[in-house]
Amino acid sequence: MEDHGNSLLAGKTAFITGGAQGIGLAVAEAFLRQGARVVAADIDARSLEAARGRLEALAPGRAELVALNVTDLDATEALADRLFSNGGVDIVVPNAGILVLKHGIDTDLATWRRVLDVNLTGAFITATSFARRMVAAGTPGRIIFTASLFGVRGGRENSAYSASKFGMIGLMQSLAAELAEKGILVNCVCPGQIDTQMIQSLFSERAVLQGTSAEALRSAFEARIPVGRLGPLEELAGAYVYLASELARYVVGQSLVIDGGWQVG
Numbered sequence: 591m592e593d594h595g596n597s598l599l600a601g602k603t604a605f606i607t608g609g610a611q612g613i614g615l616a617v618a619e620a621f622l623r624q625g626a627r628v629v630a631a632d633i634d635a636r637s638l639e640a641a642r643g644r645l646e647a648l649a650p651g652r653a654e655l656v657a658l659n660v661t662d663l664d665a666t667e668a669l670a671d672r673l674f675s676n677g678g679v680d681i682v683v684p685n686a687g688i689l690v691l692k693h694g695i696d697t698d699l700a701t702w703r704r705v706l707d708v709n710l711t712g713a714f715i716t717a718t719s720f721a722r723r724m725v726a727a728g729t730p731g732r733i734i735f736t737a738s739l740f741g742v743r744g745g746r747e748n749s750a751y752s753a754s755k756f757g758m759i760g761l762m763q764s765l766a767a768e769l770a771e772k773g774i775l776v777n778c779v780c781p782g783q784i785d786t787q788m789i790q791s792l793f794s795e796r797a798v799l800q801g802t803s804a805e806a807l808r809s810a811f812e813a814r815i816p817v818g819r820l821g822p823l824e825e826l827a828g829a830y831v832y833l834a835s836e837l838a839r840y841v842v843g844q845s846l847v848i849d850g851g852w853q854v855g
């Protein structure tokens with residue numbers, strides 16, 4: 591095994607959407623620890639402010655935080671132009687997403703469209719805007735989508751969300767097939783139940799629907815996971831570091847499920 595120390599991503603620049611909190615922020619921190627420069631984009635101004643201080647303290651001068659709505663094609667193209675005229679981007683992580691818990695038959699068209707728009711169309715806009723510029727620059731790269739365990743199986747109250755993540759895996763596999771010959775390797779991470787704001791909101795909302803408490807739901811969830819706990823963010827972020835690094839240079843078109851054994855348990 592090659593010895594890369596703590597510099598698996600030295601000299602690389604990464605762009606991460608939904609990067610101001612949760613999984614995106616944890617990936618930003620993991621990439622910074624491996625020597626990368628990071629541009630983290632998010633729609634939420636307050637989270638961006640909080641993340642700015644945190645990333646600056648971790649890696650002074652190596653992180654930039656930008657406001658971006660991933661459904662805005664023009665804004666994404668303008669940002670990509672700026673980054674590519676200033677050194678380029680090697681690693682792209684389309685990660686921004688929203689979760690709306692509803693049974694399929696209770697999902698109105700506006701909700702369906704909103705979830706598909708942010709989770710799938712937003713990821714398409716991010717991935718293709720940046721990949722097009724990587725191809726034009728003739729530089730190799732990595733694209734690592736954040737799909738979900740619900741991108742490989744459906745689940746209750748998950749129709750729109752699950753459809754968006756299945757769609758993302760189809761997009762990922764097609765881009766992987768098309769871009770590998772250009773040296774751009776495309777894969778995705780499928781997190782199970784990771785301990786973020788999104789999952790805490792899920793417990794709270796489900797608790798109301800089911801007439802129980804968020805704590806009781808959390809315990810029941812944890813009991814179903816073979817390792818017996820929700821996934822800590824730092825234990826998920828390593829999968830992104832691996833897929834972004836030279837260790838994964840023969841890995842193409844894969845969906846890496848990180849779920850503490852949920853799927854097999």
Ligand SMILES: NC(=O)c1ccc[n+]([C@@H]2O[C@H](COP(=O)([O-])OP(=O)(O)OC[C@H]3O[C@@H](n4cnc5c(N)ncnc54)[C@H](O)[C@@H]3O)[C@@H](O)[C@H]2O)c1
Nearest residue numbers: 608612613633634659660685686687738781783784786788
């Ligand atoms: N937490 C989990 O257990 C889990 C499991 C599977 C998949 N995921 C996926 O991981 C990704 C990150 O989720 P998380 O758990 O960190 O959730 P989170 O809610 O903590 O973070 C999501 C981030 O995306 C941002 N965002 C939302 N809409 C946006 C938009 N239109 N443009 C730009 N940014 C936007 C939010 O502001 C937020 O900072 C999502 O795609 C989610 O579907 C999460």
